[in-house]
Amino acid sequence: MSTPYRVFGAELSPYSVKVRSYFRYKQIPHEWIVRDMTRMPEFQKYARLPLIPLVVTPGDEGIQDSTPIIEKLEALFPEPSIHPDDAALAFLSALVEEYADEWGNKHMFHYRWTYEPDQEVSAERIARMSLPDAPEDAIANMAVAVKERMIPRLSFVGSNAATRERIESSYRRLLSILEEHLAGRSYLFGARPAFGDFGLFAQLYECWTDPTPGALLRQSSPRVADWVQRMLEPKREGAFEAREGLIPTLRPLLEHEVGGLFLPWSAANAEALSRGEKEFSVSxxxxxxxxxxxxxxxxxxxxxxxxxxxxxxxxxLDPILEETGCLAWLRGD
Ligand SMILES: N[C@@H](CCC(=O)N[C@@H](CS)C(=O)NCC(=O)O)C(=O)O
Structure with missing residues (x-):
């Protein structure tokens, strides 16, 4: 028997959970390895960057970054495909995946490290995961160190008193759009999971585990909560749906969240970087x-x-991107 893939990750890492759900859906033999302190030497042997997830292939090659990991595996294990045959839908699914990784991560990170109950629970979970079987005082010390490291990182996602309402209203709106869209369908693009499901579910799964955004999610959006659970072990229940059926309730996501927030924000970041600026501001x-x-x-x-x-x-594709304010950001170089 050949060595299976090894997935180094953590339950509190959205990108790790995203990749794990993908392996499960594709039924690719793999071992899920919680990256605790005992596994660090093995992790460091393969990791180019100190980030999880890290996938080690049966050929002993380390791969990182959830999007390229999934793309590489999709080429090797094409069935069941996570991409709808319809080229417009396949792109929209990839667009949702990017939105989730880049903007959806703000919701998750903001709530986890802004509010005290979320900070406490998350820091303790990370400490327990990292130091299995350690005495309670060592766990407590590590939890303090985790908070000291993570809370200042709120600045990396742009979370502060001035942006709080922007991030939180985007989270609430995302939940309400998804609640509507998931009425009568199991996954975002029909009866089987697509690329976009893996990315978006993973950020929302982390929100679901944390006290403040988890309570909001459970109270306001039972269908989203069910979908998050379903995506932990996703299954093909049927076909991808036709465009006509999906677009009406997908449109608000594209218009408000992707075209209204994520793309203009990402374009402003890229422009500021090209001018060598350290900070940027976008309306x-x-x-x-x-x-x-x-x-x-x-x-x-x-x-x-x-x-x-x-x-x-x-x-x-273009008419949908145009009417939702996404097209201009995707054209050109
Ligand atoms: N873009 C990467 C991001 C991976 C990433 O940011 N991982 C975080 C946890 S979710 C991490 O490992 N952070 C390192 C740390 O916390 O020390 C991906 O998609 O895999």
Missing amino acids: LEGSAFAQATQKYHARSLKALKERYARVPDRSA
């Missing part, structure tokens, strides 16, 4: 959103534009 739905520039987001926006440029026939 999103009429209010200023300022944060430090991030190289990572600029690279993923470039990859998203390249994906758009590769869509073979954009005649069905």
Whole structure:
């Protein structure tokens, strides 16, 4: 028997949970390895960056970054595909995946490290995970250190008193849009999971586990809560749905969240970086959103534009992107 894939990750890491759900859906033999202190030497042997998830292939190659990990595996294990045959839907699913990784992460990170109950629970969970079988005082000390490290990182996602309402209203709106969209369907693009499901569910799963955003999610959006659970062990229940049925309730997500917030924010970040600026500010739905520039987001926006440029026939896609205010951000270089 050949060695299975090894997935180094953690329950509190959205990108790890995203990749784990993908392995489960595709039924790719794998071992889920919680990256605790005892596994660090093995992790460091393969990791280029100190980030999880890390996938080690049966050929002993380490791969990182959830989006390329899934893309590499999808080429090796094409069935069941996570991409709808309809080229417009396949792109929209990838767009949702990017929105989730880049903007949806703000919801998750903001709530986890802004409010005290969330900080406490998360820091303790991380400490217990990292130090299995350690005495309680060691766990408590590590929890303090985790908070000291993570809370200042709120600035990396642009979370502060001035942006709080922008991030939280986006979270509440996302939940209400998804609650509507998931009426009568199991996954975002029909009866089987698509690329976009993996990305978006993972951020919301983390929100679901945390006290403040979890309570909001459970109270306001029972269908979203069911979908989050379903996505932990996703199954093909049927086919992807036709465009006509999906677009009416997907449109608000594209218009308000993707076209209204994520793309203008990401484009402003990329522009500021190209001018060598350390910070940027962009007006999103009429209010200023300022944060430090991030190289990572600029690279993923470039990859998203390249994906758009590769869509073979954009005649069905462009009108949807145009009417939702997404098109202008995806064209050009
Ligand atoms: N873009 C990467 C992001 C991975 C990432 O940011 N992982 C976080 C946890 S979710 C991490 O490992 N952070 C390192 C740390 O907390 O020390 C991906 O999609 O995999």
